[in-house]
Amino acid sequence: MKKTKQAHNPMHLRFAVLSVDVALFTMRDHRLFVRLIAVNRPPYFVNGKGLPGGLVDPKETAEEAVKRHIEAKALIDPEKTYLEQLYTFSGIDRDPRGRVVAVAYTALVPWEKLSATERGDTDSAFWVPVGEARELAYDHDEILGMAENRLQSRIAYTTLISKLLPKEFTLTEMEQTYESILHANLDKRNFRKKILKLNIIKSIGRKRADGAFRPAELYRFAENKVKEIEIL
Amino acid sequence: MKKTKQAHNPMHLRFAVLSVDVALFTMRDHRLFVRLIAVNRPPYFVNGKGLPGGLVDPKETAEEAVKRHIEAKALIDPEKTYLEQLYTFSGIDRDPRGRVVAVAYTALVPWEKLSATERGDTDSAFWVPVGEARELAYDHDEILGMAENRLQSRIAYTTLISKLLPKEFTLTEMEQTYESILHANLDKRNFRKKILKLNIIKSIGRKRADGAFRPAELYRFAENKVKEIEIL
DNA sequence: TCACGTGGTGTATTATTGACAATAACTAAA
């Protein structure tokens, strides 16, 4: 009888506050950074930090909400980012303000695509090396950890790395990006052989001179779409 | 000003109806089946079918809600199933009754674990071969399609198959399960070499006589946990 | 004991991986 009564409640009496949170990553001189925002709500008054996020409006999808909050909270143009849904966190006490279910997203953006403002830090939004982003508000440590794990495994069997690299890049940059995310060293020769055989990137016939040494061949991704291929 | 006003609305005015849906799979004589339920709500009156699911209560997590609905709607003991979150669907018009956000799950259960009742079909809950489960209510075709895709890719690089096989199984059964899900033929000798080298299963030293022919060695999984290993 | 049907195994070939270091290209300073 209890169950039946619940099941017959009008829908508007059943509600959950729905929110989105996003782990927005970029690769800044071979280190992975995440965009954090200041959290100044109880009980996170003192120097609180957390992932950008906020509520979902009744008339927007979760993805639209993420984009809106990336713009408003992270102060980054959402159109520059690549979004993937990560996981939905529905723990009852994950937010001290009440029942809030969060759909978490991972977002990637190449550092080179960002404007000077977007690269900068303010009191309310700032870039932090992933390794130093700890003790975040709510369950954001868990969300960030899951985002990092997922990123690590997905770059190994998809072309996701293309969403962190600039349009034109060298093989050394590509290799360093992998090494930084995977916390591993790759063999230069074997890496090049493997990547070139996959036909996911193509030389654009130009070189980049970056100092007093041999310039590196520039490449770009053959497709814009993220494909599922065994890379490493 | 509009944005500011929204942002300051009290939380209880921002709501979404949160629901869960589940693609519950089992492997019944080498074919993948999914559990469907009758859907008799407008506009799905005539012979409507859909995935089991329902609303999330304010005091339960999404996973608890899935388990509750697996029991109540699919008429299967949820403790027998293995659950994985699939994706959250937040399309504004996905449910004609109003705004309903769905957290979709995949559930797996070995056919051998089910009771006679659970194996049976009623008017309101029944097993259907995955290939024949089409034209479902709401966006359940999309959810089921995504669940099937995810299952296909995850059995290739995790030990997920263990959640579809009975406790004790033969190598032939294991191979047929892979073949059925992947819609592919595997080489018997190479399959056995590969699986045995991975050390994910161990012989239990007994055989199963299944007819007038040589009995097959029985195996069981070494670990209960689903591990991420390259299998195929 | 033999016919039947499934279970179980080995080998040879090819493809892939992984470990390894020398030369090329360019700049700037002597």
Add this chain to the structure above:
DNA sequence: TTTAGTTATTGTCAATAATACACCACGTGA
């Protein structure tokens, strides 16, 4: 112009893994 300094680029060999492929083993029941 020569040289020193720095990064870019390339190939070989050995080991391992992947693939293709066919026969005997084992148990049952006629």
